[in-house]
Amino acid sequence: MSLPAPPTADVEVPDWVRALGLPGLVDMHVHFLPDSVLRKVWAYFDNASENYGMPWPVHYRTSEPERVDTLRELGVRRFAPLVYAHKPGMAAWLTDWAFEFASRTPDAVPTATIYPEPNVADYLGEAISAGARCVKMHVQVGGYDPRAEELTKPWGMLAEAGVPVVIHCGHGPLPGKFTGLDVFEEVLRQHPRLVAVLAHAGLPDYATALGMVERYERVYVDTTMVGVDFTEQTWPLPADWAARLAEVGDRVVLGTDFPNIPYDYASQLRAIAGWAAADDRLGPDFLRAVLHDTPARLLGLDEQLSEQS
Numbered sequence: 001m002s003l004p005a006p007p008t009a010d011v012e013v014p015d016w017v018r019a020l021g022l023p024g025l026v027d028m029h030v031h032f033l034p035d036s037v038l039r040k041v042w043a044y045f046d047n048a049s050e051n052y053g054m055p056w057p058v059h060y061r062t063s064e065p066e067r068v069d070t071l072r073e074l075g076v077r078r079f080a081p082l083v084y085a086h087k088p089g090m091a092a093w094l095t096d097w098a099f100e101f102a103s104r105t106p107d108a109v110p111t112a113t114i115y116p117e118p119n120v121a122d123y124l125g126e127a128i129s130a131g132a133r134c135v136k137m138h139v140q141v142g143g144y145d146p147r148a149e150e151l152t153k154p155w156g157m158l159a160e161a162g163v164p165v166v167i168h169c170g171h172g173p174l175p176g177k178f179t180g181l182d183v184f185e186e187v188l189r190q191h192p193r194l195v196a197v198l199a200h201a202g203l204p205d206y207a208t209a210l211g212m213v214e215r216y217e218r219v220y221v222d223t224t225m226v227g228v229d230f231t232e233q234t235w236p237l238p239a240d241w242a243a244r245l246a247e248v249g250d251r252v253v254l255g256t257d258f259p260n261i262p263y264d265y266a267s268q269l270r271a272i273a274g275w276a277a278a279d280d281r282l283g284p285d286f287l288r289a290v291l292h293d294t295p296a297r298l299l300g301l302d303e304q305l306s307e308q309s
Contacts, residue, residue, distance in 0.1 A: 003284055006273035007266040014075040016269070020287055024077030026295040028134070029166060029199060029224045029255025032064065032081035032108070034097050045260060052173055054234070060259030067259050068105055074265055077292075078301055081108045082136035082166060086143065091115040092123040099130060109133040109299050116148035124154050128161050133299045134197075138168045139184070140176035146187050147178075155191045164195040164298045166222065166255070172203035172235055181208045188216050195219075195298065197253060201226045204235040213248045220298070222255030223290065227271035230263055242278035249286045253295040 004019035017025060033041065048056030060067055071079060083098045085091035095112040102110040112127035112135045114120050124135070135158060139146055146169065158165055169184040181202050188194060201221040202209025213219050225231050227241070238244075245252060256268045272290060276282040296302055 003273065003277055003287075006270045008270075010074060010264050010266050013266055013269060014073075017075045017291070020284055020291070022288055022292045024075045024292070025254060026292050026299065026301065027071070027076050027079040027256055027258065028197065028253045028295040028299065029222050030071070030079045030081060030258040031083075031260055032067070032098075032101055032105075033083055034094070035064075037083075037094075041260065056262045058259060059261050059263055060265075062259070068107065070265075071258065072107065076107070078107055078109060078296070078299065080111050080134050080136075080166070080295075080299060081105075082111055082113075082134075084113045084136045084138040084141060084168075085115040086138070086141050088115060088117045091117070091120070095123060095127050095132075099127075099132075109301070111136060113137065114151070114154055115142060116144050116150040118150065120150055121153045121157065124157055128157065128163055132163060133301075135163060135165045136167075137165055140168060140171075140174060140179050143176060143178070145178040146184050151187075152190075155187055155194060159191045159194040162195055164197055164220075166197045166199055168199040170198070170200060170202040170205055170209070172200060181205050181212060185212060188212070188219065192216060193218060197222050197255075197298070199255065200224045203231070206241065207238055207244070210244050210248060213251045220251045220253055220294070222253050223268060223272055224255035224257045225261065225268070227275065228263060228267045230261075230267075242275045242282060245275055245286070246279045246281035249282060250289055250294060252286075252290045253298060254291050 004016055007013045007016045042058055045056045045058050081098060081101055083094040085094055091113045098111045102108040110132050112132040114124050171179045195218045197220045198209045199222055209221050227237050276287045
């Protein structure tokens with residue numbers, strides 16, 4: 001099968017997905033948050049020139065129902081609505097909200113977040129028992145050490161349950177006190193069975209992230225903001241990126257950061273399509289894995305999606 005021409009705009013995405021023989025997309029990195037939290041997040045992006053040194057206009061700044069409809073119109077079949085805590089006492093509340101959101105949004109899977117605090121194992125255990133499909137952690141925003149003693153038991157719980165953690169632990173777009181893939185690798189050494197998805201492919205340390213994928217059989221990278229024009233201006237991919245992906249193509253999952261991206265959804269898909277076209281070992285099989293099969297497997301959706309096909 002030859003590669004279909006990648007979408008030049010959002011309206012072309014559904015046809016492109018069908019041309020690949022897929023029933024839809026599975027996006028493992030999107031954000032839905034309580035309105036009070038989302039307003040603060042968008043206010044931060046409104047001041048991105050000061051905070052990041054570059055403008056960052058939120059492309060999909062619409063109401064919650066409109067954002068859900070947009071994903072459906074794009075052909076996103078299922079998605080993980082990620083929430084993350086930046087202070088004590090917030091994670092359990094956000095997890096409850098994420099479960100409530102998933103209960104009224106059939107396309108969404110239930111997700112959770114954790115924070116290093118005394119009761120973290122208690123509310124994580126409740127979330128796992130209730131069916132959490134993945135956990136989100138943001139080391140830079142949270143300002144915490146992933147090696148913290150309070151997280152030792154939760155890491156073990158996640159490893160035992162096989163629930164993936166989508167973790168933003170790289171230095172981009174801003175370094176934090178405890179960011180750095182080397183810091184998180186200390187956690188992996190203690191919990192080598194942990195299913196970990198390195199958000200943004202470890203941006204800007206892409207090569208290091210792929211090295212971790214090679215060393216740990218349950219480590220993945222997501223595509224969030226990777227390789228798009230906006231990111232390439234500041235954090236470009238290494239020249240051998242596609243060749244390196246050919247060695248670990250089954251460990252890459254679709255992520256987009258919708259709705260908080262400063263470009264359209266199709267831009268991310270064009271970047272991924274470009275990687276598939278750049279190396280003969282990738283091609284359509286790689287795209288089908290990244291855009292649907294691998295994230296569906298990680299989120300435990302394989303059988304559900306097969307039955308719905």
